[in-house]
Amino acid sequence: MFAITILGNNSALPAFGRNPTAQVLQTNDNSFLIDCGEGTQIQMSKYKIKHSKISHIFISHLHGDHYFGLIGLITSMSLLNREQDLHLFGPSQLKDIIDIQLKVANTILSFDLHFHPLSDEGEICNTKKMTVSSFKVQHQIDCWGFLFKEKKNPRSIDIEKAKAFEIPASFYDNLQKGESYLTKKGTLIHNDSVTFAAPPPKTYAYCADTLFHTSLVEKVKGVHLLYHESTYLKDLEDRATARYHSTTTQAATIAKMAEVKQLMIGHFSSKYESIEPFLNEAKDVFENTILAVEGSCYKI
Amino acid sequence: MFAITILGNNSALPAFGRNPTAQVLQTNDNSFLIDCGEGTQIQMSKYKIKHSKISHIFISHLHGDHYFGLIGLITSMSLLNREQDLHLFGPSQLKDIIDIQLKVANTILSFDLHFHPLSDEGEICNTKKMTVSSFKVQHQIDCWGFLFKEKKNPRSIDIEKAKAFEIPASFYDNLQKGESYLTKKGTLIHNDSVTFAAPPPKTYAYCADTLFHTSLVEKVKGVHLLYHESTYLKDLEDRATARYHSTTTQAATIAKMAEVKQLMIGHFSSKYESIEPFLNEAKDVFENTILAVEGSCYKI
Numbered sequence: 386m387f388a389i390t391i392l393g394n395n396s397a398l399p400a401f402g403r404n405p406t407a408q409v410l411q412t413n414d415n416s417f418l419i420d421c422g423e424g425t426q427i428q429m430s431k432y433k434i435k436h437s438k439i440s441h442i443f444i445s446h447l448h449g450d451h452y453f454g455l456i457g458l459i460t461s462m463s464l465l466n467r468e469q470d471l472h473l474f475g476p477s478q479l480k481d482i483i484d485i486q487l488k489v490a491n492t493i494l495s496f497d498l499h500f501h502p503l504s505d506e507g508e509i510c511n512t513k514k515m516t517v518s519s520f521k522v523q524h525q526i527d528c529w530g531f532l533f534k535e536k537k538n539p540r541s542i543d544i545e546k547a548k549a550f551e552i553p554a555s556f557y558d559n560l561q562k563g564e565s566y567l568t569k570k571g572t573l574i575h576n577d578s579v580t581f582a583a584p585p586p587k588t589y590a591y592c593a594d595t596l597f598h599t600s601l602v603e604k605v606k607g608v609h610l611l612y613h614e615s616t617y618l619k620d621l622e623d624r625a626t627a628r629y630h631s632t633t634t635q636a637a638t639i640a641k642m643a644e645v646k647q648l649m650i651g652h653f654s655s656k657y658e659s660i661e662p663f664l665n666e667a668k669d670v671f672e673n674t675i676l677a678v679e680g681s682c683y684k685i
Numbered sequence: 686m687f688a689i690t691i692l693g694n695n696s697a698l699p700a701f702g703r704n705p706t707a708q709v710l711q712t713n714d715n716s717f718l719i720d721c722g723e724g725t726q727i728q729m730s731k732y733k734i735k736h737s738k739i740s741h742i743f744i745s746h747l748h749g750d751h752y753f754g755l756i757g758l759i760t761s762m763s764l765l766n767r768e769q770d771l772h773l774f775g776p777s778q779l780k781d782i783i784d785i786q787l788k789v790a791n792t793i794l795s796f797d798l799h800f801h802p803l804s805d806e807g808e809i810c811n812t813k814k815m816t817v818s819s820f821k822v823q824h825q826i827d828c829w830g831f832l833f834k835e836k837k838n839p840r841s842i843d844i845e846k847a848k849a850f851e852i853p854a855s856f857y858d859n860l861q862k863g864e865s866y867l868t869k870k871g872t873l874i875h876n877d878s879v880t881f882a883a884p885p886p887k888t889y890a891y892c893a894d895t896l897f898h899t900s901l902v903e904k905v906k907g908v909h910l911l912y913h914e915s916t917y918l919k920d921l922e923d924r925a926t927a928r929y930h931s932t933t934t935q936a937a938t939i940a941k942m943a944e945v946k947q948l949m950i951g952h953f954s955s956k957y958e959s960i961e962p963f964l965n966e967a968k969d970v971f972e973n974t975i976l977a978v979e980g981s982c983y984k985i
Contacts, residue, residue: 398761399727423757424724427699447789449760457723457753461698478789485785489747489778491826526791 386413387535387587388684389610391651392428393420394677396594396616396630397450400655404428404679405450408612410533410589411682414514415440418458419531419591425454426461432680436462437469441510443517444475445593446528452479456486463494470497474509474519476527477502503529520604522595524629530592532604538583546579587685590645594652596626597635602642609685611640612677615650618657619666633663637670647685651677686713687835687887688984689910691951692728693720694977696894696916696930697750700955704728704979705750708912710833710889711982714814715740718758719831719891725754726761732980736762737769741810743817744775745893746828752779756786763794770797774809774819776827777802803829820904822895824929830892832905838883846879887985890945894952896926897935902942909985911940912977915950918957919966933963937970947985951977 388411393404405422409429416438418425429436436458444452452475462471473479480500487494501509503519510517518532539561547557552566552574560566566574590605591612605611616630625632633650640648648671653660660676667674675683688711693704705722709729716738718725729736736758744752752775762771773779780800787794801809803819810817818832839861847857852866852874860866866874890905891912905911916930925932933950940948948971953960960976967974975983 397764399730404727423754424727427704427724430699447786449757449786449790453753453757454723457749460749464697476789478785482782482785482789485778485782486747486749489776489782489826490749526789 386411386684387589388682389589389612389649390432390434390682391677391679392425392432392434393422394651394653394660394679395450396614396652396654397448398655399424401658403653403655403660405453406652407454408591408677409434409439411438412514412535415512417515417517417533418442420445420451420593421453421455421458422450423453423457426458428679429458436465437467439471440469440512441472441517442474443531443591444473444479445522445530445591446524446526447476447478447482448526448594451594455479456483459483459494459498460487460490460492463492463496467496470499472499472501472510474501474503474517476529477504503527520601522593522601523598524594524596528593528595530590530595530601530604532608533589533591535586535588537586540576540580540582542580550574550579552579589685592639594629595631596629597631597639599639599642601639605639605643605645607644607646609646610649610683611643611645611647612649612651613639614652615663615667616652616654618662633666634670637667637674640671640674646673648674649677649683650674686711686984687889688982689889689912689949690732690734690982691977691979692725692732692734693722694951694953694960694979695750696914696952696954697748698955699724701958703953703955703960705753706952707754708891708977709734709739711738712814712835715812717815717817717833718742720745720751720893721753721755721758722750723753723757726758728979729758736765737767739771740769740812741772741817742774743831743891744773744779745822745830745891746824746826747776747778747782748826748894751894755779756783759783759794759798760787760790760792763792763796767796770799772799772801772810774801774803774817776829777804803827820901822893822901823898824894824896828893828895830890830895830901830904832908833889833891835886835888837886840876840880840882842880850874850879852879889985892939894929895931896929897931897939899939899942901939905939905943905945907944907946909946910949910983911943911945911947912949912951913939914952915963915967916952916954918962933966934970937967937974940971940974946973948974949977949983950974 392407395403588608613636692707695703888908913936
């Protein structure tokens with residue numbers, strides 16, 4: 386599984402039933418929470434995302450619509466007696482904000498919270514099945530995008546065939562790595578005659594809040610799914626630029642230039658009651674576009 | 686109008702659709718927000734409480750379920766270009782928590798936020814029609830209750846009678862203060878023959894999170910409505926005491942001893958799916974009890 390669930394898709398203010406930004410990337414092993422606007426823990430409960438599955442949290446920047454729900458989520462995890470470690474990535478001042486709020490309440494968390502300040506572009510996280518890299522985007526304040534890359538999966542063994550060739554089970558690990566097997570009689574069993582390739586590793590790029598800038602293109606080149614903010618419709622490009630945000634057309638232009646498989650747009654301004662026009666405008670430039678709709682789960 | 690709207694009634698964690706603590710006291714002039722758990726701004730929108738009417742916010746203590754929604758509400762007010770002053774009362778560290786979160790986002794509020802740290806018991810706020818006093822309650826950390834007292838309303842004039850006695854309009858202010866009128870011919874028109882008394886000033890006491898302690902009784906004596914927390918049912922009195930909380934029976938005992946007109950209980954533990962049993966237990970001790978139910982407006 387490699388799936389994104391949208392918990393919030395709005396910018397700045399909650400409006401028209403839409404909540405501030407939060408997403409969860411779920412895999413078979415871990416869940417990764419990306420941004421955490423106010424009310425995220427309530428949205429998680431609504432959409433059946435388990436606290437206990439969240440192993441890593443990534444905060445793109447310190448505008449409230451991207452992190453005001455974090456302290457509530459962390460303290461709730463502690464009240465529920467979480468034991469497993471939690472890894473938190475974000476701008477360095479985030480630690481001070483959490484620390485002061487724990488301190489005034491005399492709260493000692495029930496689990497170890499490992500804070501990783503964002504400072505350079507590059508790999509920031511390496512789990513059994515995933516790497517995460519950070520890259521800078523251009524916003525009013527220090528702001529980061531994240532690239533999630535599944536590791537290459539091992540080849541799958543056709544057990545029936547492997548048995549037929551009398552390959553011992555002790556060699557199966559080598560088969561998964563792509564090695565061929567030499568029988569005792571000196572016959573070489575080619576790897577691809579007993580294994581088949583795993584599906585290619587999935588990739589997801591999250592571009593947070595950003596001004597339109599083409600230097601993003603190489604950072605998100607060819608990903609399976611690109612999330613690019615689209616705070617405004619195309620007629621408000623000047624406002625988008627002034628506020629370090631992007632329009633539908635600009636988001637779709639990055640997707641097209643980066644030759645991604647699919648584009649997801651979100652972070653809709655609270656001035657818009659309907660978000661449908663966003664989809665039409667983006668599709669005019671990049672057909673394979675979807676809207677970040679709260680509660681929806683997009684499988685990659 | 687003197688009415689309490691409940692925006693959240695739960696303790697610690699959001700659960701079973703219940704939100705953390707927040708209430709609004711609405712009068713004809715101002716609205717007073719009392720505590721502000723996460724999601725309060727969303728609850729305000731849901732229950733049609735206008736930001737712009739909130740002139741004062743009172744935060745009882747710095748456990749997250751009572752204030753994690755404050756920074757989101759304040760920044761939303763600013764994003765909506767609020768101009769009028771906002772008065773905020775709370776433990777002194779609350780200012781640091783707000784300041785650091787505004788600073789990291791380079792946010793300059795669109796309005797003047799006046800912070801009033803709580804330090805002594807007594808009057809903390811005096812508006813045209815209301816006084817508010819703070820009093821200490823006993824909790825794990827520094828924690829405050831608030832007593833809201835309407836000022837005595839002026840007497841109402843029976844205009845028809847005043848005209849019949851030929852009392853000049855310029856004397857109406859004096860009539861409202863209770864003065865009698867001496868006509869040019871030397872006849873004394875007794876005040877109570879042309880005016881009638883206004884209804885007695887309303888009082889509301891909010892006791893925040895507190896251990897059962899009878900020293901509260903004199904602080905809330907005879908109020909129209911007493912809000913007393915009742916985190917647990919009576920069988921968990923030991924747990925309530927250990928955690929500096931109260932039970933149904935304890936809340937009702939305070940109401941009875943203080944001879945209040947009505948008791949409202951809330952701050953229900955997230956372990957309870959149904960809150961109905963709370964009402965029955967409290968009523969066994971103090972009949973005129975109501976539950977703090979989200980979205981309900983209780984007129985005093």
